[in-house]
Amino acid sequence: MKALLIGMGTIANDIRSLLENRPVELCGAVVHRDTDREADIPIFSQERLEEAAEGADVIVECAGGAAVRAYAQRIAAIGKPFVLTSVGALAHQPTAQVLLDMPDLVVTNGAIGGFDVLRSAALLGFDRVSITTTKKAPTLIQDWMSEDERTRLEQLPEGQTARVFDGDPAEAIEKFPSNLNVATALAWATAERDLSDGRISPESLRASLARVRVELIGNGSDDPTCHDIEAAGPAGDFTFRISSAPSPHNPSTSALTAISIVGDLLDLAGR
Missing domain, CATH: 3.40.50.720 (NAD(P)-binding Rossmann-like Domain)
Structure with a gap:
C-alpha cells in the first residue's frame, strides 16, 4: 500500500x-x-x-x-x-x-488511548465526558494573552499549577490551536454513530463537542504532558490517564x- x-x-x-x-x-x-x-x-x-x-x-x-x-x-x-x-x-x-x-x-x-472502549460505550450514550490536560506552563502561552498572564505562566514556580482554560473543545481549539486536538478527538470517540452505515453525522458530532468539558492546566514542573479523561454513562464509568513519551525528533510532540x-x-x- x-x-x-x-x-x-x-x-x-x-x-x-x-x-x-x-x-x-x-x-x-x-x-x-x-x-x-x-x-x-x-x-x-x-x-x-x-x-x-x-x-x-x-x-x-x-x-x-x-x-x-x-x-x-x-x-x-x-x-x-x-x-x-x-x-x-x-x-x-x-x-x-x-x-x-x-x-x-x-x-x-x-x-491518547482508550478510545476503542469509549467508541463501544458510545452505543448507549454518555451523561458526562471530561478531559484535563496538564502541560508545561510556558508551552501554553498564546499571543492573545495579557502581559500579566504570559509572565505568570513563564515564571510559574516548580510544583505549582495554574488553570488557563475551562470550557468546550471548540473554544479550546480556537484559543489553543496547537495544544488541544485531543479534546476534539475525545468528542469524536464519544459521539453517537447515528447514520445507517455506522458513521457520525454533523449533528451528532456537534452534540458531543458541546458535552465534553475541557480543562487546561499549566504545570510549573518539567513533567511530561498528561491527559486525564473521565466518561460516565449507562455502560459504566471510565477513567484514563495518559502520559506518553515525546517524539525523538521534537520534545513538544x-x-x-x-x-x-x-x-x-x-x-x-x-x-
Whole structure:
C-alpha cells in the first residue's frame, strides 16, 4: 500500500522511521510551497496535490488544522481513504461537514488511548465526558494573552499549577490551536454513530463537542504532558490517564501520534 503525506514536519519524520520494513510505502509528501529540501521521497507543492495523490492508496494529514481546512474539499474530491491527524479540524463546522461526508475517513487516536472502549460505550450514550490536560506552563502561552498572564505562566514556580482554560473543545481549539486536538478527538470517540452505515453525522458530532468539558492546566514542573479523561454513562464509568513519551525528533510532540497513524495505516494495508 502506498501513502501520501500532507506535511513534512516532526510527525511525518516519525512516520517515515516507523514504516521502515513495513508493508506501507510512502510515495511522496505535499508541502505548502515549493522547497529545495533534500528528501528520499518526492516532494510536491500544495498546487500539485491532485497529481501527487495519483500514485497513492491513502492520504495522511500531518500538517495541522489550517492545512485540513485549506485542502479538505480537494481531498474529498480525490476520493481516497484519508487519515486525519489534526482532529481539532472537526470543531470547525464547515470543515467537519466535508470530512464527515468522506466514506473512508480515518480519525486517528493521536496522543491518547482508550478510545476503542469509549467508541463501544458510545452505543448507549454518555451523561458526562471530561478531559484535563496538564502541560508545561510556558508551552501554553498564546499571543492573545495579557502581559500579566504570559509572565505568570513563564515564571510559574516548580510544583505549582495554574488553570488557563475551562470550557468546550471548540473554544479550546480556537484559543489553543496547537495544544488541544485531543479534546476534539475525545468528542469524536464519544459521539453517537447515528447514520445507517455506522458513521457520525454533523449533528451528532456537534452534540458531543458541546458535552465534553475541557480543562487546561499549566504545570510549573518539567513533567511530561498528561491527559486525564473521565466518561460516565449507562455502560459504566471510565477513567484514563495518559502520559506518553515525546517524539525523538521534537520534545513538544507526543511519540504516540505517529505510532497511532502507523497503526491505522497497517490496519488499512491488512484489509
